Amino acid sequence: MRIQNFYFYMFLSLFGLVSSDEDYFQSRACCTFKGPHFEDMEYTRIISLNKIAVLEYNHTRGSWIGFTPYTIELAKFWNLNPFGTREAKALCLNNLGYIQILSNVTYIPTIRVKSVKQYSGGHPAMLVCSAFNFYPKQIRMTWLRNQKEVTTGVSYSEVMPDGDWYYQIHSYLEYTPTHGEKITCVVEHLSISEPILAIWGEFYFAMQIIHK
Ligand SMILES: *[C@@H]1O[C@H](CO)[C@@H](O)[C@H](O)[C@H]1NC(C)=O
């Protein structure tokens, strides 16, 4: 934090010549982690004056870039003294533990199967299987008809944010009902070791969930 403050004050003091009480400064640091074990880290810093970016540091690139005649000169000066590794370590690596904990968070989807359209006059029936409140986003939904995977008449919505961090998705099955068949919506997700089976049957007209 001390390094950050040092640069911030240095920046403020260098800008002191041109600033007034009305001016608005912002220094925004960002740590991005990628890879299965978050081993690829990128640290960036953007300094803005009155909401316009004037200077940018990118740890991957390893240098400052200025966007105004004044900050272009300033960037040349700051680039003489590379500071990124120390600051990236102080700001990013020290927070990696929290990110690893968050990455382990999962929420089990709530599954619901409903009829959208009844079979009538030769027009197919339609069911919707919905998964709500799950995290993370990756999910797999399939339909079984008498234990066999259905490949036609199946469509999906996008995976949509629910707000509050969770996601939802809807899968539609268009089919012609036959007597005594069993239709199952199968949901696989990181939060559960076994798939969730939501069964819709001709004789139920309701739904049963088997959570093995
Ligand atoms: C930082 O620089 C690298 C290499 O030039 C580039 O690939 C990356 O997109 C940059 N990151 C940002 C946030 O601009």
Ligand SMILES: *[C@@H]1O[C@H](CO)[C@@H](O)[C@H](O)[C@H]1NC(C)=O
């Ligand atoms: C995250 O989960 C993995 C595998 O279950 C475990 O090895 C690791 O210790 C967990 N990490 C944290 C920070 O909880």
